[in-house]
Amino acid sequence: MSSTEVGRQVNEFLTSRRARVTPEQVGLPGGSNRRVPGLRRTEVAMLAGVSVEYYSKLERGNLSGASDSVIAALADALRLDNTERVHLFDLARTAAGSPARTRRRSAVKSVRPAMQWALDSITTGPAFVRNGRMDVLAENALFRGMYWDAYQLPDRPVNLARLTFLYPEISRRVLPNWEYSADTNVAILRTEAGRNPHDRDLQDLVGELGTRSDEFRVRWGAHNVRHHANGEKHFRHPVVGDLHMSYEAMEPMDDSGLNFLIYAAEPGSPTEEALRLLAGWVADQEQPVLRD
Incomplete structure (x- = not known):
């Protein structure tokens, strides 16, 4: 998978998860004049404890260099379940070019x-x-x-x-x-x-x-x-x-x-x-x- 494709996967995943969380779910005021479904980028950044600029960079697909603690904070802010959390960490490791990811073998094709x-x-x-x-x-x-x-x-x-x-x-x-x-x-x-x-x-x-x-x-x-x-x-x-x-x-x-x-x-x-x-x-x- 190319770096461009990984970035697109990250962007679409984070965007879709952000759109799913309502302000009320995380204790923020809602309102009828919101332009986007779910949370704004500024709200996710605040909940994750990072700057808006940094979160925007992450959501554009650039997870390379993000620490595990930042990924975990992002998962908490977006209220990811265990499976989604693991998926986000997988995307982050792929974006970072982890050797463990590149050496992973293809899916097993036979059984003992x-x-x-x-x-x-x-x-x-x-x-x-x-x-x-x-x-x-x-x-x-x-x-x-x-x-x-x-x-x-x-x-x-x-x-x-x-x-x-x-x-x-x-x-x-x-x-x-x-x-x-x-x-x-x-x-x-x-x-x-x-x-x-x-x-x-x-x-x-x-x-x-x-x-x-x-x-x-x-x-x-x-x-x-x-x-x-x-x-x-x-x-x-x-x-x-x-x-x-x-x-x-x-x-x-x-x-x-x-x-x-x-x-x-x-x-x-x-x-x-x-x-x-x-x-x-x-x-x-x-x-x-x-x-x-």
Whole structure:
């Protein structure tokens, strides 16, 4: 990523976060005659304890030379959450040309056999491993069953962001809350772009999606970031119906950058029974054809 591009990312991120914070949220007087949404630059500078000139320089994209304490004060002034705070520090280190950033490897593209064995041992809920680009690197049978139509496409590895935006007829069928899932996919990619700005494959994916999908392009411009740690998700399968599940995501200790994610149904719920039916259905679909 060039210094110009980094500067643009910084500018758009800080501008969008400043526009989101109201004066009332930080104890400042509001009023109806304000020309900009959210806070003025002078107000952010005051809250962060820096001069207006210096904050204006930072917002123009020049984070090079800014100390960690200044970045932290800026994050506090803009009321950034933990994920946004980490993202801002990532942008600052990239702007400073940190060797740790330039040496970061590209996203992992495969998993160890033992990780696939671990996935296969999970038989009551869908489970998969992905990298920061949203490539599904390994999965169990229930996950393949849940995304069955996606696995009939020739694309490998299955990429959840590409599926969401380039195959909406499939993704909208599987994901009743498509808008939320689309927002989450883009926020995860935006987080990864800040953490790993020199990943050429990630840049190519973002370029492809931005060129081919208006839905993606609008969301990418919002500069929202997110860590996918836990929560609830609703799927709809054409054979077994609605699946309401909780998920937990973990990062394998020896594989930084991977996400090991497991879905689970509440014991005794209709979804638990639906998953049992789905397991049988997938087994039938994947059973080898016997030849005479």
